[in-house]
Every structure is written in C-alpha cells, then in structure tokens.
Amino acid sequence: MSMIMEDEIKRWTAKRKSALVLDIIKGKSTVSEACRTYNLPASEVENWVVDGKRGMENALRANPLDIKEQYERQLKQRQEAYREAMLELSAKKTTAPVGREQQMNG
Structure with a gap:
C-alpha cells in the first residue's frame, strides 16, 4: 500500500x-x-x-446524493431484485411438472 x-x-x-x-x-x-x-x-x-x-x-455528480438518498436508492433496487426473484421462484414452482407418484395417486 x-x-x-x-x-x-x-x-x-x-x-x-x-x-x-x-x-x-x-x-x-x-x-x-x-x-x-x-x-x-x-x-x-x-x-x-x-x-x-x-x-x-x-x-x-453535478448534484451529489446525500448518504440517506444513496442507501434508499440501493435498498429500493435490492427490494425490486428480491421481488423479481421471488416471482420467478413462484412461477417455477407452479409450472413444475407433476411427479410420477402424484399422477398415480391423483
């Protein structure tokens, strides 16, 4: 250093x-x-x-963000990414193929 x-x-x-x-x-x-x-x-x-x-x-930046604005923006981006990931996971679960056992019992 x-x-x-x-x-x-x-x-x-x-x-x-x-x-x-x-x-x-x-x-x-x-x-x-x-x-x-x-x-x-x-x-x-x-x-x-x-x-x-x-x-x-x-x-x-011409107009720098204060620290609070930076963290709020970062939090908002992460919350949006989390929502998208949860929606994708939920969609995968609902469209997953039915297993062989479930077909035989159902």
Whole structure:
C-alpha cells in the first residue's frame, strides 16, 4: 500500500481502506494480493472497492446524493431484485411438472 502500514493492523479505518482501494484501482495491487498481505476475506475487500467506486461516482455528480438518498436508492433496487426473484421462484414452482407418484395417486 502506498501509505506506511503497521505490521499488524488492528482496525481498518476509512483512511486505510481508501488507500488500499486506490492502490487496487490504480493497478498497484490486486484484491487477491491485498487479501494475502493483510489476511482479509476477498468479499470484504471487493465490497470496499465497490463502495469506493460508488462514492467516487456520487462525489463527481453535478448534484451529489446525500448518504440517506444513496442507501434508499440501493435498498429500493435490492427490494425490486428480491421481488423479481421471488416471482420467478413462484412461477417455477407452479409450472413444475407433476411427479410420477402424484399422477398415480391423483
């Protein structure tokens, strides 16, 4: 990482996370390298990168959204995706072929 890090990091502050994310974005490091170096789960580092990019995009908007608006928009998108997944699952259940046992008993 471009900033000096202690041998063992006990707490990942926003400043440390942003320095690591910038190194990944700049190509100075990769998610897998960061995970090995700092003993972090890949999903956590990937989430930091996604959050960093989202924050950067918002900061560069002509009219940036406040944090509450960002979370409300994200929540709405996830709720919609959940509804769609549940509808799809429900449709698959209702159109599933009748099993051989059910045909014989019914």
